[in-house]
Structures are given as C-alpha cells and as structure tokens.
Amino acid sequence: MGVDVLLGLQWGDEGKGKIVDFLAPEYNVVARFQGGPNAGHTLEFDGIKHVLHQIPSGIFRNEIQNLIGNGVVLDPIIFKKEIDALDPFNLDVRSNLFLSRKAQLILPTHRLLDAAYEKSKGEKKIGSTLKGIGPTYQDKIGRNGLRVGDIVLDNFMTKYEELKNKHLTVLEFYQFPVDLKELEAQFFEAIEFMKGFTLSNTEFMVNDALNSGSTVLAEGAQGSLLDIDFGSYPFVTSSNTMSAGACTGLGVAPGNIGEVFGIFKAYCTRVGSGPFPTELFSKEGELLQQHGHEFGATTGRPRRCGWLDLVALKYTIMLNGVTQLFMMKADVLSIFEEIMVCTHYELPNGELTDRFPYDVSEVDVKPVYKVMQGWETDLTELNDYSALPQNLIDYVDFIENEVNVPINIISVGPDRKQTILRNKVMA
Numbered sequence: 001m002g003v004d005v006l007l008g009l010q011w012g013d014e015g016k017g018k019i020v021d022f023l024a025p026e027y028n029v030v031a032r033f034q035g036g037p038n039a040g041h042t043l044e045f046d047g048i049k050h051v052l053h054q055i056p057s058g059i060f061r062n063e064i065q066n067l068i069g070n071g072v073v074l075d076p077i078i079f080k081k082e083i084d085a086l087d088p089f090n091l092d093v094r095s096n097l098f099l100s101r102k103a104q105l106i107l108p109t110h111r112l113l114d115a116a117y118e119k120s121k122g123e124k125k126i127g128s129t130l131k132g133i134g135p136t137y138q139d140k141i142g143r144n145g146l147r148v149g150d151i152v153l154d155n156f157m158t159k160y161e162e163l164k165n166k167h168l169t170v171l172e173f174y175q176f177p178v179d180l181k182e183l184e185a186q187f188f189e190a191i192e193f194m195k196g197f198t199l200s201n202t203e204f205m206v207n208d209a210l211n212s213g214s215t216v217l218a219e220g221a222q223g224s225l226l227d228i229d230f231g232s233y234p235f236v237t238s239s240n241t242m243s244a245g246a247c248t249g250l251g252v253a254p255g256n257i258g259e260v261f262g263i264f265k266a267y268c269t270r271v272g273s274g275p276f277p278t279e280l281f282s283k284e285g286e287l288l289q290q291h292g293h294e295f296g297a298t299t300g301r302p303r304r305c306g307w308l309d310l311v312a313l314k315y316t317i318m319l320n321g322v323t324q325l326f327m328m329k330a331d332v333l334s335i336f337e338e339i340m341v342c343t344h345y346e347l348p349n350g351e352l353t354d355r356f357p358y359d360v361s362e363v364d365v366k367p368v369y370k371v372m373q374g375w376e377t378d379l380t381e382l383n384d385y386s387a388l389p390q391n392l393i394d395y396v397d398f399i400e401n402e403v404n405v406p407i408n409i410i411s412v413g414p415d416r417k418q419t420i421l422r423n424k425v426m427a
Helices: 016-026 076-089 108-124 133-141 149-154 155-173 181-194 202-211 244-250 283-291 310-320 330-335 390-403
Strands: 003-008 029-032 041-045 048-052 063-070 097-100 197-198 218-221 257-265 269-271 304-306 324-328 338-346 364-372 407-411 419-421
Touching: 003 016, 003 244, 003 390, 016 257, 016 324, 016 407, 016 419, 029 202, 029 390, 041 108, 048 390, 063 202, 063 419, 097 202, 108 133, 108 310, 149 181, 149 197, 197 202, 202 218, 202 244, 218 244, 283 304, 283 330, 310 338, 310 390, 324 390, 330 407, 338 390, 364 390, 390 407
Parallel strands: 003 218, 003 257, 029 063, 029 218, 063 097, 097 197, 257 324, 324 407
Antiparallel strands: 041 048, 269 304, 338 364, 407 419
C-alpha cells in the first residue's frame, strides 16, 4: 500500500479541494505536504461553500486523520480562523487533526517582509498572495526559522524575538512601515490556541499508517507550473508542488508513492503575474472568467483565463509521473460553439515545439491551436459518462490520446455530487 498523491497540473486553482473531499471516504489519512495559506481549496456540498487554506480537505469526514506535514508553512492566525469557521459543523477537529512539529511557522514579520519585497519589485512583482510564504521558506532554507514544535519549548520567546529583530532590520532597510501590536496580539493568542492540538512527528504517523495497511492521500497545493524548480520561474511559489514534494514534505520514501492523480481544468487559469501562453484577452476570456466564477479563493483576485495548453500539461504529467487524470469544470466550456486546444508552441525563430521552454518567462511563444466543436449542453444534472454529449467525449478522447494518460473523473459542477466517475480510481 503506497501514498497516493493528488496535485494540480496547471497554475493552481484546478479544483483539488473538491476532489480530495470526493475521494476522502476511500482513505484513512489525508495529508498536506507543502505550501501554506496561499492555497485556497474550495469544497461545496449540502448547499454550503467551504474554503480551506492550510487544513487538509479530509477534515469534513470525522473518520479520517488529517495531517499538516513538515513541508507546510503554517500561519497560526489563519489556522485559528479556519478552525473557528469549522465550529458550526460539529466536527471532531481536535481529535482528527495533527500538526507536524517540523512544519515552519509564519510570523507576523514574515507577512510584512513579503509586502516589502513585492513593493520593491515594482512592475516586476511576482504577484505574491502576501501571506508571508516566500520569506518563511527563505528562513527555513537559511536555517533561521521557527517550527511548530518550538512553541512548547521554554526558550520559544527568545527564539521569536531573535528572528523578529532580524526581520525588523531588513524592513528598516526597505523603509517599510511596521506596526506589530495588533498582529502580535493575534499571533500569540493563536499560538496558545495551537497548543490545544496534537503536535506530532507526522513522518512516523504516515509510515506507521502505511505499515498497518491504511490508505494515505497526499494533498498538494498550488499547481505544478508554480513549482520552485520546474515552474515558470521566477513567477512561481516557494515550494516543490510536484509529486516528489510529497516525499520530502511528509517523510515518505519514493518507493512508497502509489497512484499520482493529476487534476486539470478543461481550460487554463492563472492568478498574478507570469507567462500564460494561451491567455485570452478577448470576449472569450471574459466569458470564461464570468461563467467559471474565476476569482481567487485566497485573494479574491480575478483569474486570467485561456484555452487548454497541452504543451504545459504533457510537461507536468511527465514530471509528476501522473497515472490518472481528473478533468475539472467541463461544464464551463458548455457556453462555446468552438473550443481551442493548444498542441504546440511557435518559438520566435518560427520553430514548432511541444516541449515546455526553459525561458518561457522571457520569450513570447505563440500557441498553435486545434479547433474542436463545443457541446453547448448543460452538464450540471448529468451523472453518467454515457450521457455526456458526443463532442465532449471527443474532447476527452483527444486529450487522452495526446497525453497518453486516462481521464477517470470529469467534474460537471462545483458540488461533490456533480462528479462523473468514468473509470474506477482505487485499485
């Protein structure tokens, strides 16, 4: 029995939260392995929309253990707000949620540093969520960071003050205004709140679960094209969003990785700055944004929208070793008579390529499209693959043939019930 990994194959916002919630009954453990409150995983059921930022999406199932792994950067203030928001739903959160002692803490000054760095970039800004993610990972790599396990140590306040003072020196250099009174009050209240949860060596929990035959699902955040190594650098996040990140973010040996579920939208979106070869600046782009409700779950920012990019999709499938694909938001494309799919890029020298370029952030590439017929049919009430319109089935078949990986789930709406299982997912 291995750890199955579920992750996004585009620039994030693919619909991971919904699918984790849909698959969760098949698993004993759901674990987050990277990222932090820059994630926004949306789940919708019983007429209620839920957005989780740091807590694994299995939290609504009381029979499941939910782990926040060592690869996550955790903001105590946002953590407390998330838990408070779950109170009305009568969940046994304190029994079913475990925090890695090795996860890094986001301090109030990390958020200020994030804002200072982004402001200093001017027009070259990355499009950060300003949640302090990058500066926290910087401190982790620089071996300066505070970890969740530190909050119960006698010298926690000394460690906190030392790191805060380092940050204040940097903020003074950037001439960035600092007002920590309210933020620190919230932070230390949240720290005390966190002490009421189980702080654990979650790497042992995951491996003990595997050894006992339990099923484990690793839940990725952001998307593969935002990976710090393989994404559209420098317009990326600060963690490894690939399946390999589950190994380092949870303490799992590579040989213990099982299925790799890759989630992608039937089109593409992106929040913030950075390259986006198939971005639409036309009426079609506006229609995608409006009909798909494409606004960031974390920031509320409008998402840039464009056609499906198979060059990028094949790239992330290769890097992740994807074994199954799940296609989201097929219902959104129902408004179009014709649908475009990018199969190649045309480089500035006229060369055609189906390989994602190293310098995609520096060089304008022109997408080469295949035109396909739309289905112009409301999909939201359908619950069986055979009932789908033929043009959508042709769309699915075309993508499968191009990427050589089966599409086993098709989402036709935001609710967990609006999910068509085409083939069996679990062995």
